[in-house]
Amino acid sequence: MNFKALSKSFLAFLLLTFAALVLVACGGSSDEGETSDGSNEGAETEQSGDGGEKAKYVVGTDAAYAPMEYIDESGEIVGIDIDVVNAIAEEMGFEVEFQNTGWDPLFPAVKNGEVDFAVSSITITEERKKEYDFTEPYYVAKQLILVPEDSDVEKFEDLKDKRVAVQISTTGHEVVKGLLGETSEQILAADTLPVAIGEMINGNAEAVVADNAPVLEYMKSNPDVKFKTVEDDSFEKEYYGIMVKKGNTELLELLNEGIKRLKESGKLQEITGVEVD
Ligand code: ARG
Numbered sequence: 001m002n003f004k005a006l007s008k009s010f011l012a013f014l015l016l017t018f019a020a021l022v023l024v025a026c027g028g029s030s031d032e033g034e035t036s037d038g039s040n041e042g043a044e045t046e047q048s049g050d051g052g053e054k055a056k057y058v059v060g061t062d063a064a065y066a067p068m069e070y071i072d073e074s075g076e077i078v079g080i081d082i083d084v085v086n087a088i089a090e091e092m093g094f095e096v097e098f099q100n101t102g103w104d105p106l107f108p109a110v111k112n113g114e115v116d117f118a119v120s121s122i123t124i125t126e127e128r129k130k131e132y133d134f135t136e137p138y139y140v141a142k143q144l145i146l147v148p149e150d151s152d153v154e155k156f157e158d159l160k161d162k163r164v165a166v167q168i169s170t171t172g173h174e175v176v177k178g179l180l181g182e183t184s185e186q187i188l189a190a191d192t193l194p195v196a197i198g199e200m201i202n203g204n205a206e207a208v209v210a211d212n213a214p215v216l217e218y219m220k221s222n223p224d225v226k227f228k229t230v231e232d233d234s235f236e237k238e239y240y241g242i243m244v245k246k247g248n249t250e251l252l253e254l255l256n257e258g259i260k261r262l263k264e265s266g267k268l269q270e271i272t273g274v275e276v277d
Contacts, residue, residue, distance in 0.1 A: 001125065006226070008231070013169070013206050018088070018105070027143065029209070033037065033061060033127045033244070035181050037042055037180070042057060043054050043055035043057055043094070043116060043251075044056045046083075046248070054093060054094055054095050055094045055095070055096065056092070056095040056097060057085070057089075057095070057096050057112075057116040057251075058096075058097050058098065058099055058102040058116050058119070059085055059096050059097065059098050059115060059116065059117055059118065059119055059162070060097045060098075060099050060106045060109045060110065060114070060117070060118045060119075061077065061081065061082070061098055061100060061101065061106070061118065061119055062100070062101065062102050062103035062106060062120045062192070062246055063077045063079070063098075063100040064102075064103075064192040064193060064194055065079070065121055065214050066079065066121065066195060066214060066217050066218075066221070066236075067079055067080055067214070067217045068080050068081045068120075068121045068213060068214060069081045069119070069120060069121070071100070071235045076122060077089045077098040077100055080213075080271060080272055080273075081120065081121060081139075081240075082098060082119070082121045082138075083271045084119065084139075084262070084268065084271055084272065085119050085137055085242070086099075087258075087262055087267055087268075087271060088200055088258030088262065089258075090257060091258045091259060091261050091262060092254055092258045094254070099115055099191065101115065101118075102113075102191065102192075103120065103167060103168070103169065103170070103192065104168060104169055104191065105189065107131075107169075108182070109209050110132060110243055110244065110245055110246060110250050111132075113245065116244070116251065117241040117242055117243060117244045117248075117251060118242065118244075118254070119215070119242050119244075119252070120243075121139070121141070121211060121230055121240050122134075122147060122166060122240060122241060122242075123170075123171045123211075123238040123239065123240060123241075124137060124169065124222065124238075124239050124240070124241040124245050125174075125204075126154045130247060130248075132243045133243070133244050133245070133246050133247070133248065133249075134241030134242065134243055134244075135242040135244075135252060135256050135259055136238035136241065136244070136259050137239060137240060137276050138241065138257050138259050138262075138268060138272070138276060139239070139240035139243055139272050139274055139276060140237055140238070140239055140274060140275075140277065141174050141211045141212055141213060141237075141238045141239075141240060142211070142212050142235050142236075142237060142238060143171065143172055143175050143207070143209055143211065143212070143232075143235040143238070144210065144215045144216070144228055144229050144230075144235075145207055145209055145217070145229065145230040145231070145240070146197065146200070146207065146208040146213040146219075146228075146229055146233060147200075147206065147208075147209070147227065147228060147229075147230060148227060148228075148238070149206045149226040149227060149228050150226075150229070151206065151207070153206075153207060153230055154230060155230065155231035156175075156179065156209075156234055156235070159176070159179060159180070159206075159207055159209070160179065160180070161186075161187065162203060162205075162206040162207050163187075163192060163204065163205045163206050163207075164180065164186060164187055164188070164206070164207045164208070164209060165178050165187075165188040165189075165196040165197070165199040165204070165205035165207070165208045166187065166188070166189055166190070166196055166209055166210065167189070167190055167191070167192060167195075167196050167210060168189035168190060168191060168248045169189075170211075171203060171211075171238055172209040172210045172211065173187070175209060175235065188204060188209075189204050190251060191220075193208075193210055193214055193218075196208050196210065197218060199228075199258075201225065215222075215229060219276055221261070235244075239276070242255050242259075261270035263276070
């Protein structure tokens with residue numbers, strides 16, 4: 001190879017290197033996706049298999065609430081609520097990543113954007129609606145009383161002179177405050193439902209009031225513990241919704257559209273086993 005040919009190929013090499021650099025620089029900027037204009041607040045984008053970009057949302061939950069949300073043997077967050085969100089994500093073409101925030105921290109996490117939305121058997125209440133936005137209901141539940149098998153409790157009123165354990169800041173907690181008083185020392189407010197039930201096992205509490213599904217699941221998976229459940233007509237129906245930051249209308253509409261489609265196709269009922277009226 002003579003000098004001329006060598007310098008020619010060197011020039012070609014320089015040109016190629018330059019072109020590659022330009023390509024990399026341009027490619028990088030497209031990664032910023034939709035977040036720059038604020039239209040898709042909080043969502044990160046990811047390259048999907050077909051070349052399109054899928055939004056990815058971080059979803060907070062309190063995964064100590066089987067069968068709705070819990071950690072399985074492999075350490076994964078699973079459950080009915082998780083299946084519902086995964087089905088919505090599939091239907092609407094976005095990705096999700098679940099984060100076990102715990103119950104009380106879940107609310108500020110939604111508020112300060114640490115998570116994009118929350119699924120955690122959250123009852124839609126007037127009080128919460130002042131501070132958060134909720135999707136259309138995807139599940140209907142009721143409070144249920146859990147007592148030792150030999151308990152004389154037959155109805156909610158019978159808890160008047162009892163020590164009652166609840167999960168803190170839940171609708172169960174509210175209902176029990178309604179009976180025993182806002183600051184009653186008969187109420188044991190635990191961080192999680194399993195801890196509340198533990199208070200009854202170790203004799204600190206004489207009853208637990210909580211949502212029906214996790215109470216029934218507890219009975220099923222702990223057949224050796226001698227407990228029974230007591231229903232009461234005064235408990236109202238509670239509707240679970242997915243909770244987003246107030247004013248995040250775009251995300252709310254996306255989730256609502258997903259729920260609507262899953263209701264229409266019958267898939268929602270297939271997942272939850274419950275018909276939402
Ligand atoms: N439905 C009740 C509420 O909204 C209890 C939900 C608790 N959920 C949980 N994953 N611990 O207050």
